[in-house]
Amino acid sequence: MTKxxxxxxxxxxxxEDRLRRRSMLVAGGxxxxxxxxxxxxxxxxPGWDRVxxxxxxxEVFAKTFPxxxxxxxxxxxxxxxxxxxxxLLGLLVALARDTRNPALFPLRILGAAYxxxxxxxxxxxxxxxxxxxxxxxxxxxxxxxxxIWGSLALILTYSAxxxxxxxxxxxxxxxxxxxxxxxxxxSDTDSMRFVILPQAIRRVVPAQMNMFIALQKxxxxxxxxxxxxxxxxxxxxxxxxxxxTPYVGAAVIFLAVTxxxxxxxxxLIARQNRERS
Amino acid sequence: MAKxxxxxxxxxxxxxxxxxxxxxxxxxxxxxxxxxxxxxGKSTLLRCVNLLEAIEDGEILLDGEDISLPGLDxxxxxxxxxMVFQSYNLFPHMxxxxxxxxxxxxxxxxxxxxxxxxxxxxxxxxxxxxxxNHYPDQLSGGQQQRVAIVRALAMKPEVMLFDEITSALDPQxxxxxLDVLCLLKDSGMTMVLATHEMGFAREAADKVCFxxxxxxxxxxxPSALFDAPHHPDTQAFLAxxxx
Numbered sequence: 001m002t003k004x005x006x007x008x009x010x011x012x013x014x015x016e017d018r019l020r021r022r023s024m025l026v027a028g029g030x031x032x033x034x035x036x037x038x039x040x041x042x043x044x045x046p047g048w049d050r051v052x053x054x055x056x057x058x059e060v061f062a063k064t065f066p067x068x069x070x071x072x073x074x075x076x077x078x079x080x081x082x083x084x085x086x087x088l089l090g091l092l093v094a095l096a097r098d099t100r101n102p103a104l105f106p107l108r109i110l111g112a113a114y115x116x117x118x119x120x121x122x123x124x125x126x127x128x129x130x131x132x133x134x135x136x137x138x139x140x141x142x143x144x145x146x147x148i149w150g151s152l153a154l155i156l157t158y159s160a161x162x163x164x165x166x167x168x169x170x171x172x173x174x175x176x177x178x179x180x181x182x183x184x185x186x187s188d189t190d191s192m193r194f195v196i197l198p199q200a201i202r203r204v205v206p207a208q209m210n211m212f213i214a215l216q217k218x219x220x221x222x223x224x225x226x227x228x229x230x231x232x233x234x235x236x237x238x239x240x241x242x243x244x245t246p247y248v249g250a251a252v253i254f255l256a257v258t259x260x261x262x263x264x265x266x267x268l269i270a271r272q273n274r275e276r277s
Numbered sequence: 278m279a280k281x282x283x284x285x286x287x288x289x290x291x292x293x294x295x296x297x298x299x300x301x302x303x304x305x306x307x308x309x310x311x312x313x314x315x316x317x318g319k320s321t322l323l324r325c326v327n328l329l330e331a332i333e334d335g336e337i338l339l340d341g342e343d344i345s346l347p348g349l350d351x352x353x354x355x356x357x358x359x360m361v362f363q364s365y366n367l368f369p370h371m372x373x374x375x376x377x378x379x380x381x382x383x384x385x386x387x388x389x390x391x392x393x394x395x396x397x398x399x400x401x402x403x404x405x406x407x408x409x410n411h412y413p414d415q416l417s418g419g420q421q422q423r424v425a426i427v428r429a430l431a432m433k434p435e436v437m438l439f440d441e442i443t444s445a446l447d448p449q450x451x452x453x454x455l456d457v458l459c460l461l462k463d464s465g466m467t468m469v470l471a472t473h474e475m476g477f478a479r480e481a482a483d484k485v486c487f488x489x490x491x492x493x494x495x496x497x498x499p500s501a502l503f504d505a506p507h508h509p510d511t512q513a514f515l516a517x518x519x520x
Contacts, residue, residue: 180366
């Protein structure tokens with residue numbers, strides 16, 4: 001029989017409650033000490049006033065932040081029209097690399113070469129090459145727009161990564177699923193479309209989310225080829241006001257998007273791991 | 278003419294000969310049970326009949342027609358031969374009903390609405406009427422395996438192959454799946470089973486084949502094979518299996 005004390009708890013529960021209280025006290029205490037040390041010691045460091053004036057100038061922050069937020073809309077827009085294209089192209093490349101049809105063998109080679117090249121070249125280099133290079137060929141308006149070619153550079157780069165993730169998803173679906181589909185008389189195409197792909201895509205959603213968080217950050221690379229998005233806008237203010245606070249403001253805006261998104265992706269991964277174990 | 282005829286079927290994986298000249302005849306409406314130790318070639322033989330594996334040599338005839346011809350389109354053949362697997366292999370992202378309707382929809386181009394009555398009838402017949410809209414992970418092993426059987430039947434096959442379909446089940450769930458097999462046999466379905474359920478094979482099979490090292494060592498009516506096995510290998514296997 002379980003012994004229950006006056007509070008209606010077993011010995012074990014009382015013991016665990018005590019442990020929990022103690023570890024919460026210790027954690028709270030040590031956090032407070034470290035936090036206080038940072039707050040007190042950092043401003044005492046030599047040159048802190050200059051750092052504060054240059055990076056954390058509240059006046060500059062308040063003045064530039066609305067405009068930065070405005071410029072960030074362009075980052076979001078570029079992200080929004082690039083992302084669907086990336087999903088589509090990534091999926092096509094993944095399928096091309098998976099094809100067994102001998103007539104489509106050239107497609108397989110192309111797919112492999114494509115992923116190798118665009119994963120192997122720094123994003124900024126691709127952005128320069130395509131974003132500067134193609135409009136430099138003297139195309140007429142609107143085909144010389146850096147928005148088009150800059151976005152294309154991002155699409156080409158990210159589709160290569162996304163394709164590889166899709167492919168790993170396709171390969172992770174157990175071959176018994178293919179056997180079951182085949183035994184029902186389904187064609188290879190139908191088996192891929194209705195049986196393999198839906199499972200594969202579901203499995204790689206968290207991994208793909210991390211890719212798209214990275215994409216949102218890399219949109220800032222387009223600032224090098226013209227579009228006045230947030231990073232470039234911050235640069236304009238930096239030159240104008242001789243102050244780095246606008247960059248900090250831009251970083252704050254990026255973090256406001258990326259941290260929740262990263263946490264959500266982590267949550268999805270954790271949930272998936274739980275389901276599979 | 279037999280429904281299925283295997284003539285000197287050979288299947289190798291690398292240097293490993295899994296089916297070593299197997300001859301077998303399955304008459305229309307017969308239930309044939311393949312017994313033998315794991316690795317004897319039972320499962321591989323079934324996968325060969327369903328053309329999931331290509332055979333090296335020999336012939337597999339369905340209604341006298343060679344279906345093992347290299348280069349033959351396997352899909353029309355597979356529609357005529359249903360298969361159920363040890364690990365159910367239901368599609369986890371679809372409900373039971375969607376699992377069952379996928380192949381008829383895609384292969385026979387039937388609409389969901391047109392399929393609904395016959396599918397419902399099948400689910401009801403196998404005691405699954407209230408499980409149609411459940412996902413596989415919401416079903417017990419026995420229910421999943423019955424859905425897998427319904428899924429194969431929905432293609433209206435002429436022959437059904439069962440690959441150790443009760444091996445992954447908890448013992449108390451085996452019965453409900455074996456009952457389904459009896460129901461099928463009564464409806465006149467031609468069936469080939471790879472099984473470890475000796476009691477069931479003895480009771481329900483029309484013919485039992487004992488396989489060892491990719492060869493049919495002995496075959497016959499269950500009463501003959503179980504009660505008076507001739508071959509010493511059969512005797513040894515049954516002595517262990519029926520203990």
